[in-house]
Amino acid sequence: MNFANSQSLFRRAAAVIPGGIPGHTTPAATVPGSVPYFAAEGRGCRYRDVDGNDFIDFMGGYGPLVLGYHHPEVEAAATAARARGAVFNHPTSLMVELAEKLTSLIDFADWAVFGKNGADLTTWSIMVAREVTGRPKILKIRGAYHGTAAWCTPGHGGLIPEDRAHIHDFPFNDVPALEALFAQHHGQVAGLILTPFHHPAFADSQLPTPEFVAACNRLCQQHGALQILDDVRCGFRLSTDGSHSVYGYKPDLAVYCKALANGHPISACVGRTAHKAAASRVFLTGSYWNDPAPMAAALATLDIIVRDNIPARLTALGERFVTGFLSLGEKHGLPLVASGPPAMPYVRVGDDPSFMRTQQLCAAAVAHGVFLHPHHNWFISAAHAEADIDEALHRLDRAIHQLKSLHR
């Protein structure tokens, strides 16, 4: 597979963009030269890179493409809204409709607000928790990603200690550690921010234990702290009504983004009536946040997710993919470890602390036209037909065979 155009574009990018490709799409953590760096077009579960290479895609833009690239109903809704105008002096009726839709779908939600990115609203949500309680402290899971704001970025540059002065983290599923933080900061905790399950980069995913979920619910209630569910990555992939219902969390605020509008830029935060007045006091706006096209896309996407029970489909397809992948590992004597819900699984090579073998596996997959990421969970989309999953497995069979022959 040839990536000459990708590499030439990357050289141009490196000259004019710090880091060339910054952030999560950086090629830095992949086998050099083994993956495309720039995309050209996509349809359904497949995309083409700038060198004309085609891939069956298991990343879906790192989550947003829940229905696949260029879904006709979503694109028609967004295009119709766009044709009426981009940004106005006012919101359109779509904003109200979308808030009504979310509050009808999500059991605890009495109101909704909208931003563009997940981080816009995870950051706003902790401010709401502080406004509600008048307290400074936020508890978070160690290694959980909530965005690029100073209070939570996993990066190191540009931070000062004060950015994190009131942020305290603890290991996922560790009830005693959570209890200890609530005790240590008694009367000071504004909120606990959680992802529904733990999906760190460079590590296996972990599902929450029932004891952990119960402790989150109990301790937030007991200490008058808000429970904030960061459902940015999982929302509407695991269930049609928010991921709290899958695991039993009782959030006060929840933030959605990736699957909300099938790739159109919009995020949402929902909350309870009790916190509505405080929420209205936390300033919230952005130049493009009233853009109606992503709101139209979100309304269409949510309708399809509910109408076609997309989470059930993603789970069934994910089970087919993960089971098939693990059997290939057995067939070829390559130890594979799978974690996370089947709709957004993560599979790596076992006994591979440096991730080198997992990177080689993903490089071999890419060489056979299957796009997988070595250290981030993957995303099944509703555009994957059973035949696409089977074709991907067939290609992976050849990829693993080739990898094993190289190491013989």
Ligand SMILES: Cc1ncc(COP(=O)(O)O)c(C=O)c1O
């Ligand atoms: C769980 C979670 N929270 C927050 C974010 C930040 O979202 P955004 O990149 O849209 O700001 C992400 C992005 O990957 C995420 O996965």
